[in-house]
Every structure is written in C-alpha cells, then in structure tokens.
Amino acid sequence: MSADRPAQVEDVHELARAMPHVTVVPGTAGNIVYQVGGRSFVFFRTPRPDAVDETGARLPDVIVFWVESEADKLALVQDATTPFFTTPHFDGHPSVLVRASRLGEVPRQELAELVQDAWLAQASPRRRAAWLAEHGTGSRP
Template structure:
C-alpha cells in the first residue's frame, strides 16, 4: 500500500474539526483548542519553558498537543524513534503527546488522521465513542 502524502498543519485543523460534536475555542493567545463535549483533544500550545531548543534555549512556538488513550499509548509514540512525537516533564502523568508543527511532514496524512481520531476517541463520551466506532468499523 502506498504511503499517504505528507501531513500538513492544515490537516490537523481539517481532521480535528471534521470529527463529530467538535467545538473550537481559542486560548488567551488565540491558539485553537479542539474539544468534544467540552474536553480538549487537540490544541495548539503557546510557547512554554518546558519545550525549548536544547541548543539555543528558545521556546518552541509550534507545539501541538494530542490526547492519547493511555500511558502505554503515549510511551509507544514517544519512544518510537520513527515518530516525531515527544513529551516533557510538564506532561508527566498526562495522557498526551507533543508534536512540533515544523516536523508534521514526517507523518503521512493517514497517520495524522489516526492520531487525531484516537485523540477524539480518548476524550469523547462513551456514547459518542461507541457510535463513531460502529460507523467506522472500529
């Protein structure tokens, strides 16, 4: 099977907003936060001191946060050297992974779609999750 085209930041917006029952709120800096049932599942993070360039110390201004189902899912993503996902101490114990927008092209669009869908599933209500999975053969 051929790999899908490289993912783009626009794909995050398209995929997240395309999931059912999604609302978009904006953080204090205008950054988009995608929510299902009032629970965030993907958001564009403002620069923070815990995510910075190790050489220059400059804070990353392009971090996207994706919820995951479990700690084991998180570990699998961040420890896999073939993925651009990472975490920081600030997110210890938090069911999410981080991705710099500048590295999103390391993922195929299909891979990104799966990450966004899994993030939505991790935060959706049981009823919404079950309905979506039934409709999508999950």
C-alpha cells in the same frame, strides 16, 4: 489528495473539525483548541518554558494530541523514528507533543488516526460508541 502524503498543519485542522460534536475554542493566547463535549483533544500550545530548542528558545509550534493510555504515549515518544515527544510538564498526562514544523515526517493517514484516537480518548462513552459503530468497529482500534 493522497492519504500517503506527508501531513501538514492544515490537515490537523481539517481532521479535527471533521470529527463529530467538535467545537473550536480560542485559547488564552488566541491559540486554537479542539474540544468534544467540553474536553480538549487537540490543541495548539503557546510557547512554554518546558519545550525549548537547543538554544533554550521556547518552541512556538507545539501541538498537543490526547492519547488513550500511557502505553500509547510511550509507543509514540520512545520510537526514535517519530517526531513525537513529551516534556516533564506532561508526565502522567495522556498526551503527546509534536512540532508543527515536523508534521511532514508523519504520513497524513497516520495523522488522521492520531486525531481520531485523540477524539476517542476524550469523547463521552455514548459518542465514542456511536462513532465506532458508524465506522465499522465495536471497540477502540
């Protein structure tokens, strides 16, 4: 399986579960939430009134990924070539949104980095340091 192929929803699940100390928590509507140390880092969002299509229908397939900083968020959502977006509900929140139906616009390797960065943004300093040391870097990528 090539890391360069387009990402799929199944990859989100595989990559999130592959990170250490991950728990899968059911959301209030049965949606899947991935957590590290009780802190969400990736979750499948239920349809909400702040994320709608051009007809005003609520988007049923939004995935939320934590990011390290506002600069990281802006780099993703301001690049018109990516499917990442945000809504006013997430103003000031360190996360980006993407529709599952648009994941194929992202290479799997980029999705892997996004999931890893989301985990790193939410993991405890001890867990973050251990993961970074194991993966050959002493600081955040």
